[in-house]
Amino acid sequence: MTDILRLPAETTYAAELEALKRKDDAPTPRGWAMSPKAVVTYLMGGKAADGTPISAKYVGDRRLIETAVATLATDRALLLLGVPGTAKSWVSEHLAAAICGDSSLVIQCTAGTDENQIRYGWNYAQLLANGPSREALVPTPLYRAMETGKLCRLEELTRMGSDVQDTLITVLSEKMMPIPELNDAVYARRGFNLIATANNRDKGVNELSSALKRRFNVVVLPLPDDMNEEISIVTRRVGEMAQSLDLPAPKNVAEEVARVVSIFRELRGGSTLDGKVTLKTPTGSLSTAEAIAVTVGGLSQAAYFDGGKLSAEGLAPSLLGAIVKDPVQDKVVLEEYLEAVLKKRPDYAGYYRALVDLV
Numbered sequence: 001m002t003d004i005l006r007l008p009a010e011t012t013y014a015a016e017l018e019a020l021k022r023k024d025d026a027p028t029p030r031g032w033a034m035s036p037k038a039v040v041t042y043l044m045g046g047k048a049a050d051g052t053p054i055s056a057k058y059v060g061d062r063r064l065i066e067t068a069v070a071t072l073a074t075d076r077a078l079l080l081l082g083v084p085g086t087a088k089s090w091v092s093e094h095l096a097a098a099i100c101g102d103s104s105l106v107i108q109c110t111a112g113t114d115e116n117q118i119r120y121g122w123n124y125a126q127l128l129a130n131g132p133s134r135e136a137l138v139p140t141p142l143y144r145a146m147e148t149g150k151l152c153r154l155e156e157l158t159r160m161g162s163d164v165q166d167t168l169i170t171v172l173s174e175k176m177m178p179i180p181e182l183n184d185a186v187y188a189r190r191g192f193n194l195i196a197t198a199n200n201r202d203k204g205v206n207e208l209s210s211a212l213k214r215r216f217n218v219v220v221l222p223l224p225d226d227m228n229e230e231i232s233i234v235t236r237r238v239g240e241m242a243q244s245l246d247l248p249a250p251k252n253v254a255e256e257v258a259r260v261v262s263i264f265r266e267l268r269g270g271s272t273l274d275g276k277v278t279l280k281t282p283t284g285s286l287s288t289a290e291a292i293a294v295t296v297g298g299l300s301q302a303a304y305f306d307g308g309k310l311s312a313e314g315l316a317p318s319l320l321g322a323i324v325k326d327p328v329q330d331k332v333v334l335e336e337y338l339e340a341v342l343k344k345r346p347d348y349a350g351y352y353r354a355l356v357d358l359v
Helices: 012-020 038-045 062-072 087-098 126-128 141-148 170-172 229-244 253-269 289-303 314-322 328-338 344-357
Strands: 075-083 106-108 120-122 137-139 151-155 177-178 184-187 191-199 216-222
Touching: 012 038, 012 087, 012 184, 038 062, 038 087, 062 087, 062 216, 075 087, 087 191, 106 141, 120 126, 120 170, 126 141, 137 141, 141 151, 141 177, 141 184, 170 177, 170 191, 229 253, 253 289, 253 314, 253 328, 253 344, 289 328, 314 328, 314 344, 328 344
Parallel strands: 075 191, 075 216, 106 151, 151 191
Antiparallel strands: 120 137, 177 184
8 A cells, every 4th residue: 555646657567567577588679678579468468478467558459559669669759649538648658667667757748848848957056156067957857768768758749839849859860969058968878769649639739840740650549449448448447546546436337437438429429329310529529538537536426425326416517527618619519419319318317417407
């Protein structure tokens, strides 16, 4: 038992990682902790050479993960692209944990991210006292990854300004970072590479320059095609999160997850599952990650306020928040869906009543 809210992947799954390394005799790139085959097994699930079961971290097309791993074994950086909630950050973290045993070298890109947060900064007290020196230099995660031959993760790359994005071009093409203040440079060690994530749905993001795009291999992570697959993903992740948050899981979790996922898939797909009713789509993505968040919110409501009973009434407020991002447009979408679809389904009567009251 630990008081840390969320442990890094390399700690949580340390036993699985060690089992995969023990008898890993497949070809391994220099600087990697395990072979590309073992990395794919760690992500997709299976068994280690000694028979240890390996849980699936990603449920989807194995070829996509193989392509991502193969990219990182070259001098090309990897860009994981997809709508919000397609497990881009999750895959990025687990790739780093398996390949270099350290997923903590992360830069969260925002509109306020500047070059100092990408390249390096300075300890201004030492800088003023002694001038530019290695001791006064403050390394960023990218700098440390280059020095130690590890993977650096750049989350939401396109949220960062285009001029700051382009500071990566020299690093990606020359595998070095100039330090002009010291007339020096840091050179990347074997094992270094970048994993960036970006979503292709949000408005107001900064496009990558063509020069930077050329230095990435792009792997697009889609939303699950199969409904049963998506229900399985949500149910498993909800179970893991409930355990880490000490939330009891009522017996009807899987049943309610199926209903939430059905609602999400119909609204984001623009039609009912049987294809008989055409629907308007909301502005949000209604991703798998949001379905997980809605259900975990319902479990918390059930545990602390509803006597442990997971119900439509407890899930409805979180469901409403996930669907109605635009208070005008999305409200109309939801109202039409309630009247045209949910009102006619007896097994969704609780959701209909609860959402009508909230809308």
